Amino acid sequence: MSEGESIPAANAPKKSSRAQTRRLPRNVGVFSVNFCRNAQCRLFGIAPDPYRRTGQSPSPGNQPHGKITGAGDDRSFFCPACGLAHAIKSNHAIAEEYSRLSDLYRRTKRETCPNAVCGNHRLPIGLMPSAYRLFGKTAKGDARYQCKACRKTFSIGLPTRRHKKTDKTGAIMRGLVNKMAMSRLCETAQVTFPHIHSKIDFLFNQCLAFAGEREARLHQCFDGKEPFFSTDAQTILVNWPIKNRRGTVPLLHMATVHKSSQFVVAATIDYDPDVDPDELEKAMDAAGDFARPRSMRRFARLWPASEYRASVVKRLPHIFTREDLAAGGKYELPGRGSRVRGDIFHYAHMMLVRKLVGRSYRVANFCVDAESGLANAIAALLVDEVKAGKVNIAEISFSKGLTNDERAALAVEGRKRYREELKRFAAEIAQIQVEYPDIEDEEALAVHILRLTCGPGPQPARGKMLATIGLDWPYHSKAEPEKTIRLKTDIGLMDWDGLAKFMTRASIHPVDAYFNLARRRIAGFERGLPTASNRQRIWHAYSFYNPEMVPKLATILRFYHNYMLPRGKEKATPAMKLGLARGIVYERDLFGFG
Structure with a gap:
């Protein structure tokens, strides 16, 4: 029906x-x-x-x-x-996209019968060993098994057993996460483009399998704690496939980062490589979807080719025209696969974060970009937790178009004002610390500011004001100058000290820092530089031509950042800080996993 x-x-x-x-x-x-x-x-x-x-x-x-x-x-x-x-929103579409993302994040190396029509095809040896029998060994000594149902044989060995030039894998991975272009990788490693792509596929699968096994217990890292998470999205550009009509195709890279450890909980792309947009268009036409509102469609998760084409022409009129599309022949945007609708992608990403983080935390605090609309998504997915005071959600906005000198000047002004107001309100701060003995000077000052801003009135009035007008944070930082915090979930369960602690920690800088790292370390994620002379018709030199590369490189970078890249004076990776790893994960550990 x-x-x-x-x-x-x-x-x-x-x-x-x-x-x-x-x-x-x-x-x-x-x-x-x-x-x-x-x-x-x-x-x-x-x-x-x-x-x-x-x-x-x-x-x-x-x-x-x-x-x-x-x-x-x-x-x-x-x-x-x-x-x-x-x-x-389409509930069905959100559930479908969440299923796709969660399948990626829990992917493990499970050997099953390779016969797709066999009943054991989705039955791993580890779960049902009685469905298979040992059937000798390969010439290299790997165990060979036979499926008892269809008699098909297959072997199990090291993940690298079918890879040639395995000594090049480490150099290729290091090059990929250190902004080396594909052509330079071929030159320095003395391999071909197909070899590079096969290694990327191998690294992608190994990173998913290793992280999936390790992060099955990620929720334990937040037991009884009050973690802060920041979520935002950046645009990654893929080159338009018609060179004489230069332009780019945008994909969204969304990430959620744990503040104190810098661990990237999830990094996802709004792109499904397994669905052809033209085939999707036919299915939607057969189902009568185009005559229905989008939220009521059977296929509401993805962009069909015609609607996506019209959307891109509407949003990028100076780059693509309808004549461009006609001259370019078959419309191949984004080239292969299909893009996920933005709102569906937002909800599914936060559902994945909810699954990974679990619910054993004391209080979870989510900070999102004010322009993203993510606050409503989190509230809709965590209704019971919000009502119980176990989840706080804030929208963060700040001035983004400033030069480096302007941001530095505001940061100096913010530090100066903070020192001055610590002295000016010393008596009030002391009184507040008598009232709340466990808070620091900055938090006590925040209590004073909140009381001046919100007044001593009833909690509903305070909650409504903080959700709509918000609090203008007076102590600028270089990362977030002229910041405004809109707390959407103050329903009267937080006292002034808890509210002040939240306000002093609320930030989306952790995810912005990760996005900056992504642009510095992945050549294909580099931002282009449009100029007036070429009317924004830029061919991004390092952007990928195949959109499938974007989710693969995003996954590899996330793993490298979380498990292999030590930072700070303690030389610890985010996974070490969080308690998911005792030490750095070395290349040999990743390549041999499974």
């Missing part, structure tokens, strides 16, 4: 029954994100009535009705309590 199809009313007599038409997408089990996502609202997290009620009985008493307005991508639910509009 399709999303917009009418169904009989459950308890109505057959003769007088009226068809009920859905106005909201179906849930996936009990999973849904279509409700009021405003944590300050009394209807936060309460599912509205999913059916149209025109000329029928009113909504059940436990379900708010509210209005649905807009069409296509712009359909929104207006909460009848707070009046805020919430874009309607």
